[in-house]
Structure formats: C-alpha cells, structure tokens
Amino acid sequence: MYAGLAYDLIYNSLTPAERKTIEDGAFKPEVDFVTKDLKTWFDLIHNHGVWACAGVGIVGIATGNKDYVDMALYGTEKNGRSGFIAQLNGLFSPDGYYTEGPYYVRYAILPYYIFAGALNNARPELKIFQQRNSILKKALEAALQQTNIDGAFLPVNDAIKEKDFTSNEIVTAINIAWNVYGKDTGLLAVAAKQGTVLLNRGGASIAAELAMARTGSKYYPYKTVEYVDGANGDEGGISFLRVGKGEDLTSLTFKYASHGLSHGHYDRLGMFLFDKGNEVFQDYGSVRFVGVEQKYGGRYLPENKLYAAQTIAHSTIVADEKSHFDGKEDAAEKFHGEKFFSSASNPAVQVVSAKEKNAYADIDLHRTLYLLQLPRGKRLVVDLFHVISPNQHQYDLPFQYNGQIINTSFKYKAATTSQTTLGKKNGYQFLWKEAEAELKDTLAQFTFLNGKTYYTLSSLIDGDAQLFFTRSGANDPNFNLRREPSYIIRKNGKSQTFANVIEIHGKFDPVREFSSNAYPTVKNIRLIYNDEKYTVAEVQLGRDTLTIAQSNNESGTNVKHAVTVAGKTYQWSGPFTVLLNNKVLK
Amino acid sequence: MYAGLAYDLIYNSLTPAERKTIEDGAFKPEVDFVTKDLKTWFDLIHNHGVWACAGVGIVGIATGNKDYVDMALYGTEKNGRSGFIAQLNGLFSPDGYYTEGPYYVRYAILPYYIFAGALNNARPELKIFQQRNSILKKALEAALQQTNIDGAFLPVNDAIKEKDFTSNEIVTAINIAWNVYGKDTGLLAVAAKQGTVLLNRGGASIAAELAMARTGSKYYPYKTVEYVDGANGDEGGISFLRVGKGEDLTSLTFKYASHGLSHGHYDRLGMFLFDKGNEVFQDYGSVRFVGVEQKYGGRYLPENKLYAAQTIAHSTIVADEKSHFDGKEDAAEKFHGEKFFSSASNPAVQVVSAKEKNAYADIDLHRTLYLLQLPRGKRLVVDLFHVISPNQHQYDLPFQYNGQIINTSFKYKAATTSQTTLGKKNGYQFLWKEAEAELKDTLAQFTFLNGKTYYTLSSLIDGDAQLFFTRSGANDPNFNLRREPSYIIRKNGKSQTFANVIEIHGKFDPVREFSSNAYPTVKNIRLIYNDEKYTVAEVQLGRDTLTIAQSNNESGTNVKHAVTVAGKTYQWSGPFTVLLNNKVLK
Incomplete structure (x- = not known):
C-alpha cells in the first residue's frame, strides 16, 4: 500500500x-x-x-x-x-x-x-x-x-x-x-x-x-451511544451510557455483543465504568507490552488467553469457576448476546437490559443496568443480574474495582501471613485471595476511593453468600500481570438474582484535607417482587425510596404491566419504570 | 490568630x-x-x-x-x-x-x-x-x-x-x-x-x-539544592541533586539529616528518585488518609509507625532485619547523619557522600550517590554504599522501585500458588515475598518500566547474595497499605560494599508501538580497588568505561590522591574523580 x-x-x-x-x-x-x-x-x-x-x-x-x-x-x-x-x-x-x-x-x-x-x-x-x-x-x-x-x-x-x-x-x-x-x-x-x-x-x-484558535470544546462530544454488532446488525451489541459533561463524564459500558473474533474476551454481559476520566470498575485489557521486545517480542503474552480473556477477569457472572463457552473461541463465535430493551431518552434514567442464553449449557443470564442521575447531582448504577437455571451451580459475580479500600459494612477474614490462590484454572489461578467473608441476609457495602471520589458498591445478600477480595499476580513468574484488585460475590443455588448498586459519591481533597459525603446514602436494597415475569427492586437512599420495576420477559414499549406487592400495585407501560418516592424519576 | x-x-x-x-x-x-x-x-x-x-x-x-x-x-x-x-x-x-x-x-x-x-x-x-x-x-x-x-x-x-x-x-x-x-x-x-x-x-x-499573561515558565525554577539540618546547621542535611529542565527533570533526594522529630522516619542515608515527574524509586510516605473519617478519623494509622517509618520501607541499608536505632525515636533524635563531601559545580557530575555511624551499634554506614549526565543525554546514578563492621551481619539494601518488571538478567524462584511474608517484625511482616534468587559473583540487572521510560538497576554481586522481589500488603487486614513493590539485595558478612547503578534509558511509546534503547548499556560493574581509604569503581557502559575513584576518609578539596591498580595509577585531587574513557567527565 x-x-x-x-x-x-x-x-x-x-x-x-x-x-x-x-x-x-x-x-x-x-x-x-x-x-x-x-x-x-x-x-x-x-x-x-x-x-x-x-x-x-x-x-x-x-x-x-x-x-x-x-x-x-x-x-x-x-x-x-x-x-x-x-x-x-x-x-x-x-x-x-x-x-x-x-x-x-x-x-x-x-x-x-x-x-x-x-x-x-x-x-x-x-x-x-x-x-x-x-x-x-x-x-x-x-x-x-x-x-x-x-x-x-x-x-x-x-x-x-x-x-x-x-x-x-x-x-x-x-x-x-x-x-x-x-x-x-x-x-x-x-x-x-x-x-x-x-x-x-x-x-x-x-x-x-x-x-484561528477559537475556543472550542476541550473534549470530543461524548454522548450515549448504542451499537449493534454483526454485518447485518443482528448479533447483539454494546452500549455506552453516559451522563455528565466535560471532565465530569460518567461512562458505563455494557457488552452483549458477539465474541469479537480472535481478540474477543469471554465477557458476555460484562460491564465497566469510567468516571471523571478514571477507570473505576475496570477491564484488565490485554496482557501485552506492545513494542517491548523483552516481553515475548511485544506480542500477546500467554496470560492474555489464560487470564485477561477469561470471564473471571471481567465484571460478569462466572458459573462453577468456568468461563463462558468453557473458554472456547469457536463455541463463543456461534452465539451472541441479545438486547432485551434499552432506553436513553430520559437523561435521568438510562437503561440497557440484555440476555445471554448460550454462555452456559443450562444457565440463562439476564442483566439490566440502570444509570441514574438523581436530583441534587448524585449518580447511581443499579445492576439487576438474574441467573436462571434448573440446576445447582456456584455463581461468582466479580467487580473489578479500581482503588483503595476505605470501608466495608461487614467483617471479613484477611490473609495476613500467607496467601493462596482463589482457584486452580480458568483464570482463578492468577488471583491471590486477600480476604474472604461469609454473609447471610444482609446488605454488604464496600466503599473505595479512586482519584478524589468515593464509590460504594452496595449488594443485596439474600440467603448465604461469600465475598472475596482478590488481587491478580499469582502464578505469574514472569511478572506479566499488573496487580489489580477484584471484589467477588459468590452464591450457590439454582436461579439467583444479584442486586447491586454502585453509588458515586463525595469528594476527597487531600490538599485541603477534607472529605464530603464520604458515606453512601444507600441504606437498604430489597427485591420486593422477583419472579420470571417481573422484578421490583427497592433501594433506600437516606430518606428517599427508589423503586425500579421491570418486566423480565416482555420488552414491548407499549405493553402495560401491573404488579401488586403487599397490597400496593405498581403499574407502568413499557419494559420498566423507575420511581423516586413514588414519582417517576425524570 | x-x-x-x-x-x-x-x-x-x-x-x-x-x-x-x-x-x-x-x-x-x-x-x-x-x-x-x-x-x-x-x-x-x-x-x-x-x-x-x-x-x-x-x-x-x-x-x-x-x-x-x-x-x-x-x-x-x-x-x-x-x-x-x-x-x-x-x-x-x-x-x-x-x-x-x-x-x-x-x-x-x-x-x-x-x-x-x-x-x-x-x-x-x-x-x-x-x-x-x-x-x-x-x-x-x-x-x-x-x-x-x-x-x-x-x-x-x-x-x-x-x-x-x-x-x-x-x-x-x-x-x-x-x-x-x-x-x-x-x-x-x-x-x-x-x-x-x-x-x-x-x-x-x-x-x-x-x-498580563506574559508567557512565563510552566515550572518553578528547580535546581540542585543542599540544606543543612538543625538550628545551627550542624546536624547533617539533605541534598536534592537535579539535572534536566522542565518536564525532563531528574531529581535525586539523599537524606542524611537528623531524625525529624515525631514525624521522622528511620531512613538514614536513604534515597529516592523522581524522573519526568514520576516517582521511580519511591518513598512510601505516610500511612494516613487525611480527611477520611473511615480511616481512623483521618489520623495516622498504626501502620505508619509499624511500616512506613521503618527502615525496610525505604531505600537504605537494614542490618539484621532491625530498623536504624532499633526504631526508637529518642535514640534516633540524639544523632544525625554527616555529610562527607558533595559537589554540584560540574553539571555532568553531581555527587553527595554522607556517613551515619550511630544507626547501629557496631556498623558504620557510608553512602555516596553520583548523579551523572553522560554525553548523548544518558543519565546514571552510581550508588556506592559501604557498610563497615568488625562483626558478622545480614545486610538488606532495598530499592523501592515503582513500575512494571520488564526483565531480569538472572533466574529467580517466584511464589506461584502461595505466598508468605519476608519477615516477622520491624516492617518485614508487611511484605509479601513475590520471588527470590540466590546469586554469586555476577552482575544482576533488573529493568522496569515507569511511565514511558525504562529504568535498569545493575548490581554488583561479589560473593553470595540473595535477591527478593516483595510487595507490601501482608498483615494488613484493614487494607491501609498501598500494594507497592520493592527489590531487596541481601548480603551476609562483616564489611560490605554495595555497588549499584541506576540507568535511565530509552522510551516506550505504546501509541506508536515502539521502544527505543530498551536495554541497559551497563555491561559490568567492578570494584577494582576497595579498602578503608579508597574505592575505585569501574562501570562498563557499552564500549565506554566509566571510572569513579573516591577517597573514603579524606574529604579535603585540595588533598591529592593516588591509587595504583594492576600497574595503572589513578591520580586526583579532592575527594573524588569521575572519568569516562580515562578523561575527566564534564
């Protein structure tokens, strides 16, 4: 050429x-x-x-x-x-x-x-x-x-x-x-x-x-975009939900696309989150030092397939410690995720819901991510992740948080004088287990600091669950991996719903030596209704109540729905509604 | 007020x-x-x-x-x-x-x-x-x-x-x-x-x-400065050797001051290095999240005294896994380091030599750091560290490198499926042992990447030595510590000299996908003469030979010295001379 x-x-x-x-x-x-x-x-x-x-x-x-x-x-x-x-x-x-x-x-x-x-x-x-x-x-x-x-x-x-x-x-x-x-x-x-x-x-x-030096914008005009995948646009897709302007941009990526050929990762329904330019929930990226001859000539390193492409390196469900499609590219290439519904017309409520029915033989995955802009500036991500199976499985939902742990609402047992790996294969062998907790019927909250902002992940623990703090770097004799942390929620059972809220809050100012709003406002998460047809989640935010009602199997925009919970009926049309103190959030 | x-x-x-x-x-x-x-x-x-x-x-x-x-x-x-x-x-x-x-x-x-x-x-x-x-x-x-x-x-x-x-x-x-x-x-x-x-x-x-918006410099006019410590200026001091301008500034800090009252660290003759704005060999700083209420009200955390203030958290000698002055503030306050000589008048050769005779009962420490600007832009730090004792000790010289390990010249044994701490007290209990090596009579080279620059630490291993790659975070159940790496050279014996060269080299450009000068030019380090009176070190840099001759006990600027090695006589006046291919480096 x-x-x-x-x-x-x-x-x-x-x-x-x-x-x-x-x-x-x-x-x-x-x-x-x-x-x-x-x-x-x-x-x-x-x-x-x-x-x-x-x-x-x-x-x-x-x-x-x-x-x-x-x-x-x-x-x-x-x-x-x-x-x-x-x-x-x-x-x-x-x-x-x-x-x-x-x-x-x-x-x-x-x-x-x-x-x-x-x-x-x-x-x-x-x-x-x-x-x-x-x-x-x-x-x-x-x-x-x-x-x-x-x-x-x-x-x-x-x-x-x-x-x-x-x-x-x-x-x-x-x-x-x-x-x-x-x-x-x-x-x-x-x-x-x-x-x-x-x-x-x-x-x-x-x-x-x-x-001519006219003062233009410092930034490319980022906006919410959703792309379909596949030559005909019928192979799932990827959404980038955005709120905020300039440096204060929050970007939520949600991937339900096809595999991505030889460079694809096993991360169906995976998400990652950038805020204020920082990667707050990260994707490891690839294990490669391009242009660095000492690192295998700058080519992809073995840990790219063995770790970075595996499901556990992402923020989506891993069943039975096996990656999606058992980590096989040809199997993964045959299928793609499917968008169930999405909406970005209301800047206060942006949402994408997608399903993946082929990553595991007997498990359907269905995740819905809501990016909410609340009054008075607070931003939340509400993450409702259904795993549907007639059979017993172990489910791990990792969150690849990026930052310094500030606080947890629960007690855990930390590895102090010795440390072992979380598992033996499918990427688990690269994770040191830094701490673990056994929880039952509670709200687990975990606050970390990234840059000058606090982030809290609040997780509904219904029944028994285990939590792990891990860090990559085990079985890495050539120091090819960065040492990155992860927070993993583990449940055992047949069908399960993981309800999580990511709250972006407060400010840390080390120069002026103060923090504001360093504590989360989420007080409780409840699934007040949850079956194959509907999920109604209630999030207590200080004195406010956020209610999300969604249809799990009917995405028509004009279809009317009604769910009655304890004598109270929630009615909406279209696949979802988001209420703040019983009023539609706008 | x-x-x-x-x-x-x-x-x-x-x-x-x-x-x-x-x-x-x-x-x-x-x-x-x-x-x-x-x-x-x-x-x-x-x-x-x-x-x-x-x-x-x-x-x-x-x-x-x-x-x-x-x-x-x-x-x-x-x-x-x-x-x-x-x-x-x-x-x-x-x-x-x-x-x-x-x-x-x-x-x-x-x-x-x-x-x-x-x-x-x-x-x-x-x-x-x-x-x-x-x-x-x-x-x-x-x-x-x-x-x-x-x-x-x-x-x-x-x-x-x-x-x-x-x-x-x-x-x-x-x-x-x-x-x-x-x-x-x-x-x-x-x-x-x-x-x-x-x-x-x-x-x-x-x-x-x-x-009036006159285009001034973007940066404060940084220069080499040396400060004495103590009200009368007779309690040691601290030197900041600098070379380069603007963003391309290299700053070497060498501390031989008094303890620093209640906020002092046990880091006599410690060094740290900034280059291009990045902390390349770091000092941990303090363990404190100021203004973060969840972290002990924002006050100093226990790990500040237990880890960050301890000698092993710095880049200076630790004998027998005990901190200087046994980690006792009142003992440390009684003494200060002493500058032996320094020179910054030749911008190609800046040097500070200092001694500390009280950090350990029967060990004298004497470190000399040369910051060299070679022809064609290359910068080196040559670090000659004498430990002098009539008795047998274990000496650890840690380098708190900051970056991604790219290559080593030696084989090591990595902790793959389990990891334990380097030691049990005096800060050692906070270090995970990621890898270790046993070396004998060789040049150990270790290259890492920080930002877009390669850095290689080349170490003379004369006799037996152990090397450790460690990372902070053990015994840290509250996640108060950052996970930071260290590279530790361990020798056993009576008097020892640690001869190390830090080479700043090359460029990594991940956008354009190339690296230049990614390999060190240091080929060998020899102490061709070394006793209580003189040290003559020879560093092979590709085809060039760098020779440093210094007096170890006479700092007078006009005193003439001569050392004969294998029939060749090195003559100089003042405490040191630096030669490149037998010519004084200017």
Missing part, C-alpha cells in the same frame, strides 16, 4: 523504462503473489484482507492498471463477493461498530480510509465515501465515541489501555474525513490533541481552523 | 464598650490561658508554639496591647529565650530547612508568615522579614524547591503524597512574600498553578502580573 502511494508521487519524474522496471519487476510479482498464490486469503472478508485490497488497489491506481483496481474492489473473481466493497459491507455493523472492539477499529480504519481516499480521486463515480450510508464516517465516529475523555480507547476485548486517538491511524482518518464529510467541531477537539496533521486538503484545513 | 485578624477588621466599627466586652471577655481569658496556664508549652521552641505566639501577638496588635505583643515576640518572660524571634532562629536550619521535612514546613509556614506580616505593619522597626538573613524567604524557597514538578511535596518523613503547593498555607506565604521580598518569576509559576490569591497587596500584584 505504502509503495503504491510512493510510486504515485514520483510517477511523473520517471522515464517509461523506469516505470516498466518497477511495475513489472516489483509490483506485478507482489500483486500476483497476494491475488493468486494467496487468492483465498485475499478474498477473505477480514481485517488482513482490507490491507491486501488496499495495497493492490492503490498499486492499480498508481500504475493505471484497471484489472488490479477491479480485483481490489470486487475480489479476484470480480464478482463482488469479496474485495473492498464487500469488506465495507461485511466488517462493520450497520452503525459502524467493529466486532473486534475500538482498540482494533483504530488499527483497521487506516487502510479503509487510505484506499477510499485514493478511490475518491480515481473513481469518483463509485461515491465510495457514501457507500452503505457513509459507513466510513460512522466507523470513525464510533471509534471516537468509544474513547475515554483522555482519548484512550475503551478496553473492550484485547486492548492496550495506553493506546489513544492520537495514533497515526486516527490522524489519517480524521484528516481525510474532514475533507470528504465536511468540517466537524467534534473532530477538531480530537485534532487539537493529536497536534499533527497530514499534508493533504483535510489536514491543511484542520490546521488553519486550529490556528 | 484568626479571631485577632477578624477583630482588627471590625475594630473601627465597634463602640468602646463593645471593644471592652470583646477584649476583656474573649481575648484576655484566652491569652491568659496560653501564657499562664500553658506557660511552659507557650515558651517551647516548637511548631505548636509558633501558632500560640502568632495568636497572642496578633490579638496584641489588634487590641493595641503591647504586653501581649512582647510576650509573643520574646516569650512570657520577655527575655527572648522563647517567643516568635527565638522560634524563627530555632525551628529552621540557617538555610531554611525545616527538620520535619517539606510536608510539614508547608503546615508550619502559615503562622510564621501571618504574624510576620502583621508585625511588618505594626512594628516595622523590627524588620521581621529581614530577621536571620531573611529566614522566612529562605524557608519558603526551600519548601518550593522540595516539590516535584507537579507541585507535590517530596515525600520526606511523614508525608501525604497528594499534598502540593496549591495548599492555602503556601498561597498565603507567597502572597505575603511577593509584597515584602519583591516580585519573583519563580513564585509566579507557582501562583499560576495555585489559581487563587489573597486580597492583599501581594495577591493583587500577582493577579495583575498573571493577567
């Missing part, structure tokens, strides 16, 4: 003989190799195929070889079943989500944009940038929406957390997009942080715009 | 009767209480006494009570043996170092500046700001020099690492200093980060200066 671009630049200064030498001697063997010897690979609808098509296509444009360009566009058979157009159609979901996740769309977007930019000049009649409702615009916007306020790509699947939108691939995409899709103040905020432009029309225009 | 300031503001609006009510009814009982009932406490030369004198003095000025002001200035007996002037003379060293360290000078400086500011108006003839060669100016400058480039106070003794120079005490001091000592562009950089001023002359002038 790059050689084709370079050849184009010097074409006019070459003699016909020189051109023949290069075209026949260099390009032809290469093109033949990838389109004939590697024909099957070239015709795959795959990430690598995009690079191959972009290369052959750009060489075709640079050398005036229509045959090359046609193969690049429509596959070696030129029937459109493969090639670049098919890749545009097949590798993104209809709204621009890339199944491997944002870390990898960053990588894949470069050949798409470069070849499309070349086609836009050479074959304007293709209107390549308008292809599939401007899928390349959607892909770029989706990539940017899937970043943290510091520009780092959110750690979905294999991801290096330090990678951000200043990477050259995104610089290139933005500079081309600016030219073909028009000016966009959102992109300008990103370009300002990139601090570099390409020497093309878009780049020059961005530089001129930035030089 | 604050009530006196407030009274002064409303004085003119009060009737004589109202004044009498306040002065007789409120101030007099308070002043009588602290100057009569608490006479002994009021007359102490101590931090708390400064607050007491400032309070009584300011009330005296506000009420026109000469008696109060005189007691505040000269003590209850008005003989000058106590009171504010005596405190100015007794609580700082002659060059403005405050024995408790920078975190606490930040606290103490407020009443000094407020009372001095009031005296400057009320009794200008005292020339209080010129007292003791402008000691208050020196104290403020020393406080600021003892910060990191992000403004955080360097963690000497008990220190909350988040505390920085935006604290209100430093705002007040700078705003007053600006008025009495004149404009100072260094202070302006600090004021800009503070983002707030007092409503006084200095504050208004600073605000006006900042509003």
